[in-house]
Amino acid sequence: MTSSPRKQPSQQSFVSYLWACFGILLLVASAFMFYVWTEKRIDRANELRYDSHNLVEELRQSSDDLTRMARTYAVTGDTQFRRSFQEIIDIREGRTPRPQNYQNVYWDLVTDNNRRPRGATTSVPLMQLVREAGFTPEEVALLSAAKNESDKLAGTESAAMRLRDSGETAAIQRAIAMLHDDAYHRAKADIMRPIGEVNDSVDRRTRRLVTETALDANLARAAFMLSAIVLVLLVWRAKRRLDKVLGCSVDQLHAAMEKLGRGDFSEPLQVREGGDNSVWGWLAQTRQSLASLDQERLAALERIQRVSRLYAALSQCNQAIVRSRSEAELFDRICRDVVRHGGMAMAWIGMIDRDHGRITPVASYGAGIEYLDQLEVSLDAAVPEGRGPIGLSYRSGQPYWCQDYQHAPETAYWHAHGERYGWAASAAVPLRRDGEIVGFFAPYSHMVDAFDHEVRELLLEMTLDIEFALKNFDREAVRQQADQRVQYLAHYDVLTGLPNRSQLHERARQMLEQARSARTSLALMMLDLDHFKDINDSLGHTVGDALLSELALRLTSCLREDDLVARLGGDEFIFVLRHVGSSEASDVARKLLDLTGESYTVGLHELKVSASIGIAMYPDDGLDVETLLQRADAAMYQVKRAGRHDFRFFTAAMQQRAARHLQVVNGLRHALEREQLRVVYQPQVSLKTGRICGAEALLRWDAPELGAVSPAEFIPAAEESGLIISIGDWVLRQAVRQARRWLDAGLPPLVMAVNLSAVQFRIADLPSQVAQILYEEGLPPEYLELELTEGVALQDPQGAIATMTQLHDRGIRMSIDDFGTGFSSLSHLKKFKVYKLKIDQSFVRDISTDVEDKAIVCAIINMARSLGLTTIAEGVETLEQKEFLREQLCDEMQGYHIAKPLAPEEFERMLSRQRDSQ
Ligand SMILES: Nc1nc2c(ncn2[C@@H]2O[C@H](COP(=O)(O)O[C@H]3[C@@H](O)[C@H](n4cnc5c(=O)[nH]c(N)nc54)O[C@@H]3COP(=O)(O)O)[C@@H](O)[C@H]2O)c(=O)[nH]1
Numbered sequence: 001m002t003s004s005p006r007k008q009p010s011q012q013s014f015v016s017y018l019w020a021c022f023g024i025l026l027l028v029a030s031a032f033m034f035y036v037w038t039e040k041r042i043d044r045a046n047e048l049r050y051d052s053h054n055l056v057e058e059l060r061q062s063s064d065d066l067t068r069m070a071r072t073y074a075v076t077g078d079t080q081f082r083r084s085f086q087e088i089i090d091i092r093e094g095r096t097p098r099p100q101n102y103q104n105v106y107w108d109l110v111t112d113n114n115r116r117p118r119g120a121t122t123s124v125p126l127m128q129l130v131r132e133a134g135f136t137p138e139e140v141a142l143l144s145a146a147k148n149e150s151d152k153l154a155g156t157e158s159a160a161m162r163l164r165d166s167g168e169t170a171a172i173q174r175a176i177a178m179l180h181d182d183a184y185h186r187a188k189a190d191i192m193r194p195i196g197e198v199n200d201s202v203d204r205r206t207r208r209l210v211t212e213t214a215l216d217a218n219l220a221r222a223a224f225m226l227s228a229i230v231l232v233l234l235v236w237r238a239k240r241r242l243d244k245v246l247g248c249s250v251d252q253l254h255a256a257m258e259k260l261g262r263g264d265f266s267e268p269l270q271v272r273e274g275g276d277n278s279v280w281g282w283l284a285q286t287r288q289s290l291a292s293l294d295q296e297r298l299a300a301l302e303r304i305q306r307v308s309r310l311y312a313a314l315s316q317c318n319q320a321i322v323r324s325r326s327e328a329e330l331f332d333r334i335c336r337d338v339v340r341h342g343g344m345a346m347a348w349i350g351m352i353d354r355d356h357g358r359i360t361p362v363a364s365y366g367a368g369i370e371y372l373d374q375l376e377v378s379l380d381a382a383v384p385e386g387r388g389p390i391g392l393s394y395r396s397g398q399p400y401w402c403q404d405y406q407h408a409p410e411t412a413y414w415h416a417h418g419e420r421y422g423w424a425a426s427a428a429v430p431l432r433r434d435g436e437i438v439g440f441f442a443p444y445s446h447m448v449d450a451f452d453h454e455v456r457e458l459l460l461e462m463t464l465d466i467e468f469a470l471k472n473f474d475r476e477a478v479r480q481q482a483d484q485r486v487q488y489l490a491h492y493d494v495l496t497g498l499p500n501r502s503q504l505h506e507r508a509r510q511m512l513e514q515a516r517s518a519r520t521s522l523a524l525m526m527l528d529l530d531h532f533k534d535i536n537d538s539l540g541h542t543v544g545d546a547l548l549s550e551l552a553l554r555l556t557s558c559l560r561e562d563d564l565v566a567r568l569g570g571d572e573f574i575f576v577l578r579h580v581g582s583s584e585a586s587d588v589a590r591k592l593l594d595l596t597g598e599s600y601t602v603g604l605h606e607l608k609v610s611a612s613i614g615i616a617m618y619p620d621d622g623l624d625v626e627t628l629l630q631r632a633d634a635a636m637y638q639v640k641r642a643g644r645h646d647f648r649f650f651t652a653a654m655q656q657r658a659a660r661h662l663q664v665v666n667g668l669r670h671a672l673e674r675e676q677l678r679v680v681y682q683p684q685v686s687l688k689t690g691r692i693c694g695a696e697a698l699l700r701w702d703a704p705e706l707g708a709v710s711p712a713e714f715i716p717a718a719e720e721s722g723l724i725i726s727i728g729d730w731v732l733r734q735a736v737r738q739a740r741r742w743l744d745a746g747l748p749p750l751v752m753a754v755n756l757s758a759v760q761f762r763i764a765d766l767p768s769q770v771a772q773i774l775y776e777e778g779l780p781p782e783y784l785e786l787e788l789t790e791g792v793a794l795q796d797p798q799g800a801i802a803t804m805t806q807l808h809d810r811g812i813r814m815s816i817d818d819f820g821t822g823f824s825s826l827s828h829l830k831k832f833k834v835y836k837l838k839i840d841q842s843f844v845r846d847i848s849t850d851v852e853d854k855a856i857v858c859a860i861i862n863m864a865r866s867l868g869l870t871t872i873a874e875g876v877e878t879l880e881q882k883e884f885l886r887e888q889l890c891d892e893m894q895g896y897h898i899a900k901p902l903a904p905e906e907f908e909r910m911l912s913r914q915r916d917s918q
Pocket residue numbers: 682696697698699700710711712715728731755756757787817818841874875876877894895896897901
């Protein structure tokens with residue numbers, strides 16, 4: 001805020017002078033106007049006299065001209081003079097317009113028309129003009145008298161002219177005499193006398209007026225002159241005052257203001273002594289203020305430009321972060337940007353070499369980067385090169401700003417070296433990775449105190465951005481590793497390092513393509529370990545995995561380099577062998593089986609496995625990978641069915657079986673809803689009493705397209721496809737319902753045995769599902785027996801034990817079906833809550849002839865007895881078999897010897913007969 005300056009005395013007197021000048025100027029103007037007015041009055045008086053004289057003269061002249069007209073007519077008889085005479089009379093009386101610009105000599109009227117003066121537009125009588133001309137009343141009276149006398153004389157002259165009209169000489173003589181006699185002259189004198197008096201009067205009067213007015217004019221002139229002189233004096237004084245107020249000449253002032261206006265505040269204004277309060281003095285002060293403001297502005301501008309440059313550098317740094325693909329590229333760009341855009345002279349980035357405790361420059365830019373060639377920077381405070389900005393920054397963990405490089409003690413070690421490059425300030429800003437200092441960013445400036453607040457803030461921000469970028473690079477590296485891993489996993493099996501399914505397809509396709517072009521054959525083999533699941537389940541997956549890894553190495557080692565080995569998952573391996581016929585393929589398959597069969601040492605375990613191999617040949621068995629895989633699988637499946645540990649080539653029959661399998665699965669999908677399924681019941685008889693003590697529910701499928709399909713065929717298909725869950729549930733409900741019906745029908749109570757597939761057994765809430773069915777159908781649990789295969793128990797022994805315990809707790813009985821065909825863990829058997837073992841019919845079939853089967857059956861019966869378990873033998877077809885079993889104290893039997901599986905009604909009839917026979 002500026003307050004309006006108080007007026008100084010010189011300023012005040014200058015203003016007074018101005019006012020005085022203005023007043024005197026008014027006076028000068030008034031005097032001048034008065035003078036002009038007096039001059040005009042004089043002129044008007046003279047004009048009046050002139051006009052008066054003219055009118056008087058017209059009166060006199062008209063009288064004289066009338067005389068001349070009359071006399072001339074009298075002498076000549078020329079009528080023109082008589083007309084002119086009358087015309088003069090008419091003009092004077094205002095009947096005819098007065099001629100203009102004539103010399104008051106009416107004689108001119110006589111001249112011919114071409115030279116006659118033009119008439120005025122209006123006709124005014126002479127006396128009217130006289131009355132309006134400003135004559136005094138006395139003068140008007142005198143002129144009026146003169147006019148009257150003239151009129152009278154004109155009458156005489158008219159009479160004389162009438163005499164002349166006769167033309168007679170005497171009359172002419174008389175007329176002439178009338179115009180020249182004394183009377184005539186006296187009359188003339190009577191006219192002229194008053195005219196003369198009027199002339200004298202007008203002269204006197206106007207001269208007096210002129211004299212009086214001339215006096216006023218002189219007065220006015222004197223006043224004008226005097227006031228003009230005063231005005232000049234005042235202006236001079238005012239000018240003196242103005243000079244004092246200005247303190248300089250106007251030109252100087254103008255030049256100085258123009259310079260200031262241009263924004264040139266460079267030269268100071270020299271103020272005269274005592275001129276501080278003048279305009280010049282103020283201007284000098286203003287220039288001074290403006291100059292310092294301008295300096296501040298320039299300083300601010302310079303700061304803004306510096307900060308803008310650094311922001312530009314920061315922006316470039318951010319762009320560098322976005323664009324750089326590597327740490328080295330980023331560092332190079334950062335150093336370049338901070339020099340090019342941030343106004344730094346040089347910048348470098350050094351990374352910590354932890355092994356040697358030193359800093360290794362990794363990027364630099366700017367003039368003087370040779371400085372870094374022999375630069376020694378250490379992190380060790382014990383050596384001088386470790387006590388510089390970087391060492392200090394490292395130990396404090398804070399950035400270090402050295403604002404006067406050449407004089408700071410901490411840079412003393414480098415002064416001589418740095419002086420050559422003109423470093424005036426330097427900084428060391430730590431770069432961190434995961435919070436740990438890993439390097440330094442070191443900008444250098446030629447300016448002392450270059451790192452002011454803004455610059456420091458920006459450099460720190462830049463450093464944070466760099467750290468962010470480093471983190472991103474790390475992330476990117478991790479991501480790339482992850483990508484590579486994903487890529488690897490997408491194509492390779494993690495456990496064995498062999499190509500996986502997708503890689504197999506790709507490479508096998510290429511191999512097929514090559515075989516096609518080369519018109520050669522190719523073998524695709526599928527190897528699947530036999531009972532590998534048992535190893536996993538009994539010894540754990542770690543052992544299983546170790547075995548698979550070892551197997552993969554063995555399998556790979558026995559093949560040529562351009563053959564392909566892949567793992568499809570689990571224990572399934574694929575081999576694609578180039579340029580081999582079926583004979584070479586057989587050799588390789590045998591070799592593979594031998595290699596697989598060699599023992600494995602995994603930890604403390606000595607393991608042995610066998611494998612089944614299916615082979616499909618290109619081009620005979622298929623032209624594409626999918627087909628060959630399918631066919632090798634079918635062949636391998638056949639090996640499994642045929643007892644495993646072998647290899648087989650694909651055949652058309654297998655193809656038919658595979659097609660049939662597909663038909664079965666497809667038909668089975670709709671079997672339930674289309675009511676194609678039914679349950680039959682096979683009696684189980686006590687060998688002690690010979691009475692029916694139970695029934696086994698067996699499923700039957702009458703498929704319209706396939707006929708009666710054996711459960712031995714469709715149950716595995718149902719298990720593979722998962723359909724066994726819904727189908728098994730349905731069978732269980734049917735069997736439980738039937739048992740309830742028979743109970744309700746008053747038939748002897750029996751235990752209903754229902755086969756439970758391994759797939760069903762794995763259902764988490766199986767115990768509660770079974771209990772729910774029993775509850776819904778109203779059958780007490782002791783009337784139900786679930787037949788479990790040995791595989792059920794082997795898959796997940798602990799889980800199986802838990803499930804069986806739950807079933808047992810609910811009062812549901814369990815038996816082990818097909819006992820003796822592979823069950824290996826008697827220790828587990830003890831923990832199972834089973835109450836019955838069902839001796840597999842393969843042992844029973846040849847029980848009469850085969851000593852070994854006989855021994856097995858006896859061993860099973862004895863073992864069961866020792867465990868407190870009941871035994872039942874299935875597939876009893878003959879009396880012999882029955883007797884043998886009874887002798888061996890087998891508890892129950894089941895087989896065609898008693899009855900084949902029966903429809904419910906038949907079974908009911910059989911039961912009824914038994915009841916009735918009691
Ligand atoms: N999970 C389920 N499995 C079931 C179901 N229904 C049957 N099956 C299983 O299918 C396999 C074949 O069964 P099936 O064709 O019914 O054969 C059974 C009997 O008919 C047959 N049997 C009985 N006595 C004799 C005989 O004296 N001689 C002879 N050659 N065969 C005979 O044995 C089969 C009974 O086997 P098992 O169950 O082991 O007692 C078979 O494995 C069935 O288990 C079902 O609903 N669910």
